[in-house]
Every structure is written in structure tokens, then in C-alpha cells.
Amino acid sequence: MGLKKRRVKLEDIARKLNISIATVSRALDENPRVKLSTREKVLSMAKLMGYMPNQIAKSLSSGKTNIIGVLIPRYDEPFFIEVCRGIDQYARRYNYKILISSSRNSYEFEKENLISFEKGLVDGVILSPTHETENVAHLNELIDKGIPMVLFDNIREEVSGADHVMIDDEKASFTAVEFLIKKGRKKIAFIGGIKQKKVFQDRYKGYIAALRQYNIPIYDELILHCNSLDREFEDKEILSFFRHLPIYPDAVFACTDNYGLLTMKSLLKIGKKIPEEVSVIGFGDLGLGEVFVPSLTCVSQPSFEMGQKAAELLINQLNESDDVDHKKTILRLETKLTQREST
Amino acid sequence: MGLKKRRVKLEDIARKLNISIATVSRALDENPRVKLSTREKVLSMAKLMGYMPNQIAKSLSSGKTNIIGVLIPRYDEPFFIEVCRGIDQYARRYNYKILISSSRNSYEFEKENLISFEKGLVDGVILSPTHETENVAHLNELIDKGIPMVLFDNIREEVSGADHVMIDDEKASFTAVEFLIKKGRKKIAFIGGIKQKKVFQDRYKGYIAALRQYNIPIYDELILHCNSLDREFEDKEILSFFRHLPIYPDAVFACTDNYGLLTMKSLLKIGKKIPEEVSVIGFGDLGLGEVFVPSLTCVSQPSFEMGQKAAELLINQLNESDDVDHKKTILRLETKLTQREST
DNA sequence: AAAAAAAATACAAACGTTTGTATTATTGTA
DNA sequence: TACAATAATACAAACGTTTGTATTTTTTTT
Numbered sequence: 001m002g003l004k005k006r007r008v009k010l011e012d013i014a015r016k017l018n019i020s021i022a023t024v025s026r027a028l029d030e031n032p033r034v035k036l037s038t039r040e041k042v043l044s045m046a047k048l049m050g051y052m053p054n055q056i057a058k059s060l061s062s063g064k065t066n067i068i069g070v071l072i073p074r075y076d077e078p079f080f081i082e083v084c085r086g087i088d089q090y091a092r093r094y095n096y097k098i099l100i101s102s103s104r105n106s107y108e109f110e111k112e113n114l115i116s117f118e119k120g121l122v123d124g125v126i127l128s129p130t131h132e133t134e135n136v137a138h139l140n141e142l143i144d145k146g147i148p149m150v151l152f153d154n155i156r157e158e159v160s161g162a163d164h165v166m167i168d169d170e171k172a173s174f175t176a177v178e179f180l181i182k183k184g185r186k187k188i189a190f191i192g193g194i195k196q197k198k199v200f201q202d203r204y205k206g207y208i209a210a211l212r213q214y215n216i217p218i219y220d221e222l223i224l225h226c227n228s229l230d231r232e233f234e235d236k237e238i239l240s241f242f243r244h245l246p247i248y249p250d251a252v253f254a255c256t257d258n259y260g261l262l263t264m265k266s267l268l269k270i271g272k273k274i275p276e277e278v279s280v281i282g283f284g285d286l287g288l289g290e291v292f293v294p295s296l297t298c299v300s301q302p303s304f305e306m307g308q309k310a311a312e313l314l315i316n317q318l319n320e321s322d323d324v325d326h327k328k329t330i331l332r333l334e335t336k337l338t339q340r341e342s343t
Numbered sequence: 344m345g346l347k348k349r350r351v352k353l354e355d356i357a358r359k360l361n362i363s364i365a366t367v368s369r370a371l372d373e374n375p376r377v378k379l380s381t382r383e384k385v386l387s388m389a390k391l392m393g394y395m396p397n398q399i400a401k402s403l404s405s406g407k408t409n410i411i412g413v414l415i416p417r418y419d420e421p422f423f424i425e426v427c428r429g430i431d432q433y434a435r436r437y438n439y440k441i442l443i444s445s446s447r448n449s450y451e452f453e454k455e456n457l458i459s460f461e462k463g464l465v466d467g468v469i470l471s472p473t474h475e476t477e478n479v480a481h482l483n484e485l486i487d488k489g490i491p492m493v494l495f496d497n498i499r500e501e502v503s504g505a506d507h508v509m510i511d512d513e514k515a516s517f518t519a520v521e522f523l524i525k526k527g528r529k530k531i532a533f534i535g536g537i538k539q540k541k542v543f544q545d546r547y548k549g550y551i552a553a554l555r556q557y558n559i560p561i562y563d564e565l566i567l568h569c570n571s572l573d574r575e576f577e578d579k580e581i582l583s584f585f586r587h588l589p590i591y592p593d594a595v596f597a598c599t600d601n602y603g604l605l606t607m608k609s610l611l612k613i614g615k616k617i618p619e620e621v622s623v624i625g626f627g628d629l630g631l632g633e634v635f636v637p638s639l640t641c642v643s644q645p646s647f648e649m650g651q652k653a654a655e656l657l658i659n660q661l662n663e664s665d666d667v668d669h670k671k672t673i674l675r676l677e678t679k680l681t682q683r684e685s686t
Numbered sequence: 687a688a689a690a691a692a693a694a695t696a697c698a699a700a701c702g703t704t705t706g707t708a709t710t711a712t713t714g715t716a
Numbered sequence: 717t718a719c720a721a722t723a724a725t726a727c728a729a730a731c732g733t734t735t736g737t738a739t740t741t742t743t744t745t746t
Contacts, residue, residue, distance in 0.1 A: 005488065007463075009702055020726045025704065035724060052488075055462035056408065057702035059399045060731050067442075075428045076630075078421075085418045088445065097459070099410075099442050102431065116440070119398035120350075120732095145348065145395075231630065261634050268636050287419075287574065291604050292635065293611050352732055363696045368734065378694060400732035403701045463702095 008051045017045055028053075068314060069122035070100045071113050073130045073154075076231075078286040079303050080128065083152065086307020087126060094315050096123075105229060107132035114142055124148040124314045129155060131197040148317035148326070150310045156198040163313040163329045165306050169199050172299045172335040173206030176281045177253050179337055181214045185251035185279055189222040191238065191259045194229070203255045203283065221246050226259065235262055242266040250278055251343075257284040260296045264342060279343040294341035302333050309333065351394045360388055371396075411657060412465035413443045414456050416473045416497075419574075421629040422646050423471065426495065429650020430469060437658050439466075448572060450475035457485055467491040467657045472498060474540040491660035491669070493653045499541040506656040506672040508649050512542050515642045515678040516549030519624045520596050522680055524557045528594035528622055532565040534581065534602045537572070546598045546626065564589050569602065578605055585609040593621055594686075600627040603639045607685060622686040637684035645676050652676065 010028075014021045019038065027034045027042035028051075034042075045051075059065045068091055072080040088098050099122060103110035110130050117125050124147060127139070136159050143149055143161035152165040180188050190207050193200040204225075211218050224241045228234045238259065243266075252267075254260035260282025264274055272278050274294050282289050282298045289296030309331055317326060353371075357364045362381065370377045370385035371394075377385075388394075402408045411434055415423040431441050442465060446453035453473050460468050467490060470482070479502050486492050486504035495508040523531050533550050536543040547568075554561050567584045571577045581602065586609075595610075597603035603625025607617055615621050617637050625632050625641045632639030652674055660669060 007488070007702095011702080021703085022705075022727075023725055025702095026725095029704090033724070038724080052458075052461050052463075054403075054702050055464045056399060056402045057463075057731090058704080060397075060403050060701085060733090061703045061705090063731075065399065075424055075431070076421075078419075081418055081424055085445075088418070097442060097444065097464075099440060101440065102428075115395075118395050120395075120400075121398045121440075145350070258634075265634060265636055288631075288634075291601075291608060291631075293608055350732095354732080364733085365697075365735075366695055368732095369695095372734090376694070381694080397732050400701090401734080403703090403731090404733045404735085406701075 007054070008046075008049045009054065010051075013042060013045050013049060013051060016049070017041055065121060065123055066096050067122045068096050068098045068311065069117045069125045070098050071103055071110065071117075071125065071127040072100065073103050073105050073128055075100075075102050078288070079153075079284055079301070082286055082303035083128075083307035083310070086304040086309075087311040088307070089304075090308040090311035091315070096311075096315065103130050105130050105132065107134075111138045114138055117147065118142060118145060122147070124150075124318055126150045126152065126310045126314055128153045131194055146322075148314055150314045150317075152306050152310050154197055154199045158330075160328065161326065163310075163317065163331070165310045165313065165331045165333065167301055167306075167333050167335050169202035170206040170209070172301075173203040173253065173255070173283070174210045175206075175335075176283070176299050176337055177207050177210035178214070180251040180253065180279055180281065180343070181210060181216060183251075183279065183343065186216055187219065187222065187247060187249045187251070188216070189245075189249035189252040190224065191241075191252060191254040191263055192223075192225045193255055193259070194227055195225050200225070200255055207253055219247060222249050234258070238262040239266040239269065242270060248278075252278060252280045254280065254282050257282040257286060257288045257296065257298060259283075260298070260342075261288060261292055264292060264294070264296065275341065275343050281337075281343060285338055289340065289342075297340045297343040298338050300336050300338045302335070305333060350397070351389075351392045352397065353394075356385060356388050356392060356394060359392070360384055408464060408466055409439050410465045411439050411441045411654065412460045412468045413441050414446055414453065414460075414468065414470040415443065416446050416448045416471055418443075418445050421631070422496075422627055422644070425629055425646035426471075426650035426653070429647040429652075430654040431650070432647075433651040433654035434658070439654075439658065446473050448473050448475065450477075454481045457481055460490065461485060461488060465490070467493075467661055469493045469495065469653045469657055471496045474537055489665075491657055493657045493660075495649050495653050497541045501673075503671065504669065506653075506660065506674070508653045508656065508674045508676065510644055510649075510676050510678050512545035513549040513552070515644075516546040516596065516598075516626070517553045518549075518678075519626070519642050519680055520550050520553035521557070523594040523596065523622055523624065523686070524553060524559060526594075526622065526686065529559055530562065530565060530590060530592045530594070531559070532588075532592035532595040533567065534584075534595060534597040534606055535566075535568045536598055536602070537570055538568050543568070543598055550596055562590060565592050577601070581605040582609040582612065585613060591621075595621060595623045597623065597625050600625040600629060600631045600639065600641060602626075603641070603685075604631060604635055607635060607637070607639065618684065618686050624680075624686060628681055632683065632685075640683045640686040641681050643679050643681045645678070648676060 010021045010024045014024045023034055024042050027039040091098055101113045107130055136157050139159050149162040151162050155164055192204050226234055226237050228237050252263050254263050260280055264280050267278055282296045285298035285300035289298050313329055353364045353367045357367045366377055367385050370382040434441055444456045450473055479500050482502050492505040494505050498507055535547050569577055569580055571580050595606050597606050603623055607623050610621055625639045628641035628643035632641050656672055
């Protein structure tokens with residue numbers, strides 16, 4: 001108690017056994033170059049003395065930290081956490097740890113975080129660009145320095161040296177809107193997010209494409225690009241949108257689960273019946289929509305799997321030999337429509 | 344392109360400028376021992392050559408990694424994520440990064456993760472024990488090795504060498520139940536979680552204490568200790584509980600927001616009116632309850648603040664000099680009751 | 687202009703590993 | 717018993733910093 005023990009190191013074991021540090025190191029590594037009896041002596045002495053290898057020293061010597069840097073735009077969005085879970089689950093199998101940072105939806109913070117990743121703490125980076133990220137020079141810079149990278153979600157501009165994990169947002173929303181149309185809905189509202197975000201642009205495209213294909217008139221009044229980055233304001237923005245509609249929709253396609261829920265909440269408040277008068281579809285499917293009454297029909301995005309795949313691609317890159325040029329992979333995962341009570 | 348650049352190191356700058364490595368190091372540190380003109384030369388050369396310090400080497404040399412290890416029982420619980428956000432927000436101000444791991448509700452994994460924290464990768468640890476954690480020897484071991492620790496949430500047994508950040512679960516639930524009683528409710532159901540979890544034990548105690556104090560009869564039939572660790576089963580367990588009640592409650596005190604929501608969902612399904620026939624209170628308050636219709640009255644737990652405080656305590660410990668014995672801090676944060684539509 | 691004081695810089699050890707090469711000890715062979 | 721072949725171990729450099737001490741250079745003082 002009180003007095004802090006000095007860490008035991010290889011040298012301590014070596015001295016105690018009157019052998020060299022190198023032999024101790026190799027013994028602990030189960031290297032066949034050391035005699036079995038020596039190895040046993042080392043192993044038991046290491047245990048006895050409570051030896052714990054120093055990860056930092058190992059990393060310095062080996063040039064590998066076994067840490068994956070993960071940069072997400074924000075913590076408080078279940079989608080990103082779910083992706084992180086997927087990354088973690090895959091990474092731990094290969095003895096990697098993950099260091100999560102948030103760029104807080106800001107291009108500046110994204111750059112700042114990447115710089116700290118450049119300092120050799122991480123072996124590679126998995127990143128979801130912010131909506132502010134137009135220029136990807138900072139990403140290329142990191143890649144040029146030999147730090148492998150995998151991008152997921154909201155990839156506005158392709159980065160030549162990085163792998164990508166995505167879904168087909170346009171197709172997914174096309175399918176969702178088509179589903180509403182086939183149910184006979186004709187006045188379908190669209191609730192999107194900030195326009196700069198690639199995923200919202202694509203989901204909007206899919207919405208428009210579906211309406212066009214089925215010759216459904218497009219009402220600008222039924223389209224909302226929700227601008228609030230703050231939870232609190234989204235709420236009001238959406239309620240007010242539905243309060244002041246000139247024509248009334250018989251369906252709503254919302255670009256996130258949260259928008260879907262807020263939509264349902266607004267509609268209920270106004271006294272609309274779901275799904276009888278208005279159908280609602282959300283996007284994401286991370287548990288939220290399932291709890292609500294009525295439960296929310298969703299485009300199910302394989303978030304967890306996206307994380308797993310991103311980790312897999314990154315670890316593959318980490319295992320590639322340095323002199324072979326990396327062959328870029330773009331992975332598009334499948335979405336599906338999960339039907340629930342809201343349609 | 345293609346050819347990977349070798350990292351620039353101090354030596355490269357030193358050689359280029361024909362000065363020693365030590366001087367370069369000190370120049371970059373703005374150490375007054377180096378002449379201004381030299382410092383300027385070094386700074387500009389460093390910039391020119393794209394120098395980026397090697398964090399690992401720094402850590403080895405300084406014995407500090409500036410990383411805080413965070414161990415939570417699971418990722419997919421907003422409470423823990425919110426705490427992590429708080430930790431991150433405080434930690435980044437002091438130039439610490441956080442390395443999050445999940446013990447996946449398992450004592451074994453908790454131990455396993457702590458061992459990896461013992462390898463010198465982190466300067467200190469913030470941890471929320473799993474419900475399986477009865478024995479805290481593994482925690483004490485880490486502390487004895489000189490790794491500072493802060494515990495939060497679900498602290499079953501106090502750990503002498505660690506700081507604690509908690510709320511008063513018993514008092515909070517007492518207050519919540521008292522609130523229901525004062526509203527005239529007399530048959531108040533209790534929905535708790537796995538009994539081994541300290542927080543649930545305490546919330547149960549508070550519930551019982553409130554009933555006793557106001558001489559309200561305690562019906563065992565109205566008490567459920569939800570056993571499912573899995574989201575999917577909780578759902579069914581709670582619905583089935585409410586379906587088969589012999590007496591009907593006029594209020595429900597649920598030990599988490601999620602239980603609160605599932606309770607409301609079940610009640611609505613059965614056709615009960617909330618709050619007219621049954622009032623519901625949840626515990627946590629992380630956004631979920633606000634969206635639901637009707638919105639859920641909650642005990643608001645200051646999750647984000649818990650994280651901030653935990654980080655603060657840990658960083659304080661990290662700054663304490665080694666030979667002064669640490670004075671343990673136990674912090675109890677305030678909860679409050681947030682009234683919404685469900686009561 | 688020489689000596690002392692101060693400023694600037696260089697040297698070298700340390701942080702705890704890994705790993706290629708050199709050395710020593712042990713075996714087997716003639 | 718001497719010699720090679722092999723097995724086991726030791727030595728030392730490397731990873732990229734930091735930092736205490738020694739050395740050199742510059743400035744000040746007389």
C-alpha cells in the first residue's frame with residue numbers, strides 16, 4: 001500500500017536469472033532459439049515478478065501500435081456508435097484497439113484530429129467525413145504518409161488511396177418511396193437533413209427519381225431540408241413544417257429514423273392517424289423506430305456490418321506489404337425495407 | 344504517389360542544419376536555452392520537411408501516453424455513450440485522448456481489458472463495473488501498479504484507491520415514487536433490471552422506502568426484476584408482465600428510460616390511457632423519453648456531467664505528485680425529476 | 687587582452703523493447 | 717581426443733524522443 005512498485009522489465013528478469021535480456025525477450029515470445037528449460041525458468045520468473053510487457057516500448061521497436069483511429073462526426077448519433085461497435089468487434093479479434101474521436105461536425109476539428117493521428121499513435125484510420133468536408137487534401141496527405149484509411153458514410157468525394165464502405169443511398173430511398181407509391185400514396189413528403197451532406201443529397205435524388213418514374217407530381221411544399229444540427233431545434237422545425245402545410249401529404253419519407261419519429265410525433269400532435277391517413281418511413285433502423293407506437297417502417301442500414309467491413313478492409317491494408325500498391329476497394333452494402341406499423 | 348515517404352525525425356532536421364538532435368528537440372519545445380535565431384531556423388526547417396513528432400517515442404521517453412482508458416459495460420446504452428462524451432469533452436481540453444473498450448457485461452472481459460490497460464498504453468482508467476463484478480481485486484491490483492482509477496455508476500463495493508462518481512440512486516427513486524404517491528397513486532408497480540446490479544438494488548430500495556414511509560401496501564405482484572440482457576427479450580418480458588397482472592397499477596416506476604418506454608408501449612397495447620389511468624416514470628433521461636408520445640417523465644441523471652467529473656478527478660490524480668498519498672474523492676451528483684406527459 | 691561569467695550547443699544516457707550477428711557451450715563424429 | 721556442426725546464449729544497435737551534464741562559444745568585466 002502507498003508505496004508504488006516500480007514496473008518489472010525484461011532487465012529485471014534477466015538479472016535475476018543471470019541471463020541476457022535478449023534471451024528473456026525471446027523466451028517470452030516462445031522463440032525456439034531458447035532452450036526449453038530456460039524458457040520455463042523465464043516464464044515462471046516473469047509470472048512470479050508480475051511482469052507486464054510495456055506496450056509503448058514494443059510499439060516503438062516494432063513500428064506498430066495495434067491501435068485503429070476512428071473519427072466520427074458526433075457521438076450522439078446511434079448510427080456512428082453502432083458502426084464503432086462493429087469496428088470494435090472485428091478489430092479485437094485481430095488484437096487491435098480503437099481510439100474514437102469526434103470531429104463534432106466540423107471540418108477544422110476533423111483536420112485537427114487527423115493531425116493527432118499523424119503522430120504515430122494509430123496504425124490506420126477509419127473515418128466518416130463531416131458535412132463540411134469538401135476538400136479531401138488532408139485525407140490524401142495522411143495516406144501519402146503511409147497511414148491506411150477507410151472511409152464510410154457520407155463520402156462526398158472519392159479519395160483515391162482509401163477504401164470505402166457505403167450503402168446505395170439513392171437506390172435505398174428510391175425503393176422506399178416506390179413502396180409508398182405502390183401502396184397508392186400520391187402526395188409524399190420528404191424530410192431531409194442539411195443539404196451539404198452527401199447522404200441527404202442522394203436520398204433526395206432517390207425520392208425524386210421514384211416520383212418521376214411513376215409520374216407523381218412533385219410538390220416543393222412537401223419537401224423539407226431540415227437545417228438544425230441541434231436536436232432541440234429539429235423538433236420545432238419539423239413540427240412547424242407540418243403545421244403550416246398548404247396541401248396535406250398521405251405519406252412521408254424521412255431521411256433518418258429521428259426525422260421519422262419527429263414526423264410521427266408532429267402528425268399525432270396535429271391529430272393525423274398513422275398509417276391510415278399518413279404513412280411514414282424512416283431511414284437507419286437502430287431500435288428507436290421499433291419502440292415507438294406506432295412502430296416505424298424503415299430503410300434498414302447495416303450499421304454494425306459497415307463497421308465490421310471497414311475494420312476488415314483496414315486490417316487487410318495493414319497486412320499488405322509496403323511495396324505493393326494498394327488496390328482500392330469500394331464496398332456497397334445492401335439495405336432492406338423493414339415494414340412496421342407506420343405504413 | 345505510390346512510394347511511401349520515410350517519416351522525418353529530429354535527426355533529419357539536425358543533420359540538415361548541422362546542429363545536434365538535442366538542440367532541435369529543445370528548439371521545437373520553445374526551450375529558452377536555444378538561441379532565438381536557431382529556434383527559428385529549426386521551426387521553419389521542421390515545417391519545410393513536414394516534421395511530425397513521434398508520439399510513441401515521446402511516450403516512452405516521458406512515461407506518459409496522454410491516453411485515458413475508458414471501460415464501459417456496453418456500447419449500445421446511451422447512458423454510457425453520454426458519459427464518454429463528457430469524458431472526452433473534458434479530457435481533450437487537457438490534451439488527453441480516450442480509448443474506449445467494452446466489457447460486454449462480463450467480469451472476465453473486464454479483467455481482460457484491464458490487463459491490456461496494464462501494459463502502459465494508458466495513463467489512467469475510468470471504469471463502470473459490470474453487474475458481474477463482485478470482487479474488486481483486479482481493480483486494486485491496477486491501482487497498486489500506479490495506474491489511477493475513477494469509477495462511475497454501479498459501484499457495488501467501494502475501491503479504496505479509486506475516486507467515485509455517482510448519483511444517489513436510492514434517494515432519486517424515493518423522490519420519484521414519492522411524487523407518484525403525492526399525485527394520489529396507490530398501486531405503484533416497479534420495473535427493475537437484473538438484481539445483481541447495484542444501481543437497480545438501490546432504486547428498488549428507494550421504491551420500497553417511499554411506499555413504507557407513506558404506508559402504501561407493497562404488492563409483490565407489481566414488482567418485476569427484468570432479467571433479459573438482450574433488447575429483444577426485455578420487450579417481451581415487460582409486455583407479458585403487464586398482460587398477466589392480477590391487480591392493476593395506477594402508476595409505474597421504471598428503473599431505466601428504456602423500461603419506461605417499453606412499459607408505456609405495453610400499456611398502450613393493452614389499451615390503458617397514459618397518464619389518466621396509469622402514470623409512468625423512467626430513469627435516465629437521454630432523449631428517448633422526450634420523443635415518445637406521450638413523453639416520459641424521468642429522473643434526470645446528469646450523464647454528461649458524470650463523464651466530465653470523472654475525467655476531472657482522473658486528470659487531477661494524474662497531476663498529483665507520486666509520493667503524496669492520494670486522498671480519495673467520492674462525488675455524488677444531483678438528479679432531478681423532469682415532468683412530462685406521462686404523469 | 688586575458689579571465690570570468692553567461693549563453694548556446696553538443697554529447698550521451700535513458701525509456702523498454704526487438705532482432706541481426708557474434709560468441710560460447712554442447713553435442714556428435716571420426 | 718580433437719574437430720566440426722549445431723544449439724544456446726550474449727552483445728549491441730535500433731526505434732525516436734528527452735534531459736542532465738559537459739563542452740564550446742560568446743559576451744562581459746577588469
